[in-house]
Amino acid sequence: MTSTLTISRLTKSFGGVHALTDVSLTVTPGERVALLGHNGAGKSTLMKIILGLISPDSGEISVCGATPGDAEARERVAYLPENAAFHSALTGLEQITFYMRLRGVDLKGARDLLGRVGLGDAATRRLGTYSKGMRQRVGLAQALIGHPRLLVLDEPTSGLDPVSRRDFYELLDGLAAEGAAILLSSHALTEVEARTDRLLILSGGRMVAEGSLSDLRSEAALPVALHVTAINGYASELMEAFPNAIQTKEGLHLTCAQDDKLATLARISEMRGKVADLEVIPPSLEDIYSHFSRRDGQ
Amino acid sequence: MIARILATARIEANIARRNRWVLIAVLLMVVFSLVLSAAGSAPTGALGADRLSVVVASLTSLSVYLVPLVALLMSFDAIAGEVERGTLPLLLTYPVARWEVLAGKLLAHVAILIVALVAGYGSAALIAILNDAEAVAGLGALWRLTWTSVLLGATFLGIGYAVSALSRRASGAAGLAIGVWLGLVVLYDLGLLAAVVADDGGFFTTQVFPAALLANPADAFRLFNLSAAEASAAASGVAGAAGAIPQWQSLGSVVIWPFLALALAALTFRKVDA
Numbered sequence: 001m002t003s004t005l006t007i008s009r010l011t012k013s014f015g016g017v018h019a020l021t022d023v024s025l026t027v028t029p030g031e032r033v034a035l036l037g038h039n040g041a042g043k044s045t046l047m048k049i050i051l052g053l054i055s056p057d058s059g060e061i062s063v064c065g066a067t068p069g070d071a072e073a074r075e076r077v078a079y080l081p082e083n084a085a086f087h088s089a090l091t092g093l094e095q096i097t098f099y100m101r102l103r104g105v106d107l108k109g110a111r112d113l114l115g116r117v118g119l120g121d122a123a124t125r126r127l128g129t130y131s132k133g134m135r136q137r138v139g140l141a142q143a144l145i146g147h148p149r150l151l152v153l154d155e156p157t158s159g160l161d162p163v164s165r166r167d168f169y170e171l172l173d174g175l176a177a178e179g180a181a182i183l184l185s186s187h188a189l190t191e192v193e194a195r196t197d198r199l200l201i202l203s204g205g206r207m208v209a210e211g212s213l214s215d216l217r218s219e220a221a222l223p224v225a226l227h228v229t230a231i232n233g234y235a236s237e238l239m240e241a242f243p244n245a246i247q248t249k250e251g252l253h254l255t256c257a258q259d260d261k262l263a264t265l266a267r268i269s270e271m272r273g274k275v276a277d278l279e280v281i282p283p284s285l286e287d288i289y290s291h292f293s294r295r296d297g298q
Numbered sequence: 299m300i301a302r303i304l305a306t307a308r309i310e311a312n313i314a315r316r317n318r319w320v321l322i323a324v325l326l327m328v329v330f331s332l333v334l335s336a337a338g339s340a341p342t343g344a345l346g347a348d349r350l351s352v353v354v355a356s357l358t359s360l361s362v363y364l365v366p367l368v369a370l371l372m373s374f375d376a377i378a379g380e381v382e383r384g385t386l387p388l389l390l391t392y393p394v395a396r397w398e399v400l401a402g403k404l405l406a407h408v409a410i411l412i413v414a415l416v417a418g419y420g421s422a423a424l425i426a427i428l429n430d431a432e433a434v435a436g437l438g439a440l441w442r443l444t445w446t447s448v449l450l451g452a453t454f455l456g457i458g459y460a461v462s463a464l465s466r467r468a469s470g471a472a473g474l475a476i477g478v479w480l481g482l483v484v485l486y487d488l489g490l491l492a493a494v495v496a497d498d499g500g501f502f503t504t505q506v507f508p509a510a511l512l513a514n515p516a517d518a519f520r521l522f523n524l525s526a527a528e529a530s531a532a533a534s535g536v537a538g539a540a541g542a543i544p545q546w547q548s549l550g551s552v553v554i555w556p557f558l559a560l561a562l563a564a565l566t567f568r569k570v571d572a
């Protein structure tokens with residue numbers, strides 16, 4: 001399948017700040033891709049370039065076959081800015097209706113659209129009276145107008161409560177199922193790993209990792225932690241068997257490489273008479289993320 | 299294209315209504331027009347003109363100051379406000395061209411201006427005609443004043459958008475707009491008059507001064523309306539001094555200026571980064 005978004009060797013600097021260096025990526029129809037990275041990694045800059053709001057120093061970008069910012073590209077791409085802002089004197093309904101008119105969409109769906117993001121009741125209230133999360137939802141609603149082929153969402157779940165977050169990802173699933181390509185940035189690792197198809201990690205403006213969580217997990221090859229609880233009085237014997245372990249109040253804490261996991265487990269089970277319990281702790285999402293995000297030294 | 303311009307105009311009109319700009323513009327025009335027509339009702343007939351023509355002459359002098367002021371007040375926030383609120387980047391990702399955004403805002407602001415002008419001039423005219431049936435003879439002058447006021451307003455709306463795009467902050471734009479108003483409407487004339495007095499009928503007075511009047515949209519507006527109306531001999535020193543300027547020249551300036559100002563606005567808006 002041809003990709004909706006293709007970026008190759010994109011570079012952008014602001015004066016002396018290298019915001020993006022040699023970034024390449026693709027997003028195909030129906031794919032949900034999450035863009036991760038520390039503050040200042042270049043996520044928002046990348047998105048603004050995709051939308052044609054900023055022009056890159058070098059590199060090629062194709063958005064639905066067009067150049068970013070072209071009329072054709074703008075017809076097909078929806079954007080949710082990092083801090084969605086609206087005129088406080090307007091009502092939610094007026095604002096959404098305005099955006100629908102700009103996209104030449106039938107206005108009958110306006111109320112429905114606000115209902116979909118949970119703003120049905122607040123539709124005729126002024127945006128100035130909305131809470132942060134409610135404004136964010138107006139931002140989401142406008143990004144859903146007119147079946148966009150590509151959605152570029154900059155921290156779409158920031159400010160949303162847990163239930164709204166879940167609803168939001170359900171909305172995304174629906175859009176992706178209809179063939180929309182989705183690129184979203186986030187700092188919330190857990191929700192992103194559960195609800196997207198692929199992760200991209202930017203660090204200091206460079207793409208440092210790309211793939212599904214399990215790809216990244218094996219690429220990072222982080223050690224597995226094992227927590228062994230000794231039957232009363234056997235702790236010291238266990239310590240002798242595993243000299244590298246650290247003794248804690250409840251038992252032993254040891255780590256081993258992914259490849260040694262089974263061998264280590266076998267050795268532990270040989271001592272089964274002395275072990276009360278065993279817990280295997282795989283590297284956490286944060287561990288994997290930090291591994292990549294720090295690799296280029298921030 | 300039309301749909302997008304109309305959508306923008308609609309939303310701008312809503313914003314202007316909520317921000318009380320419509321009310322302020324209408325009140326300003328009505329109050330000042332009524333004050334003027336009350337003050338101008340005394341010397342009626344003295345110049346052999348009907349009552350309405352006299353009112354139109356004083357309304358012209360008023361509008362030279364008031365119409366640019368109202369236009370600048372409505373327009374200074376147009377782009378700087380969007381930049382400051384952070385609403386511009388999202389808007390620019392929509393399939394709408396920058397000139398369409400500008401055209402939509404212009405349409406809304408011109409419509410508000412027309413409402414204010416009709417309310418102000420209309421109430422003054424109504425009083426004049428009620429007091430003196432002969433005053434209907436001045437309707438032609440009133441009509442001329444009305445459409446030239448709309449053009450003058452459009453010129454200063456365009457200048458206001460350019461100022462707004464240049465300063466990118468609402469507070470800076472407000473200051474700059476006041477500066478433009480003072481400069482073009484007040485100080486410009488004072489400077490010219492001072493120069494004419496110092497020059498005492500020399501090259502400046504005969505050659506530069508008429509051109510300088512035509513170059514300023516507010517002066518051209520005044521010239522056109524006063525030279526068109528015979529009842530205006532007493533009206534203004536500047537206009538009196540430039541009685542020799544043919545009417546087609548001032549008309550040209552009045553008509554060309556809105557296009558110049560709006561082109562300037564479009565150019566400066568193009569330079570604004572999202």
Ligand SMILES: Nc1ncnc2c1ncn2[C@@H]1O[C@H](COP(=O)(O)OP(=O)(O)OP(=O)(O)O)[C@@H](O)[C@H]1O
Nearest residue numbers: 014017018019037038039040041042043044045046
């Ligand atoms: N207009 C600008 N002028 C100068 N520097 C800029 C500009 N925009 C971004 N930068 C710089 O580019 C780098 C990347 O910024 P960007 O906003 O893309 O980060 P981000 O990944 O979105 O961060 P966050 O997670 O905090 O949103 C930062 O160092 C930032 O200071």
Ligand SMILES: [Mg+2]
Nearest residue numbers: 043044045082
């Ligand atoms: Mg950001």
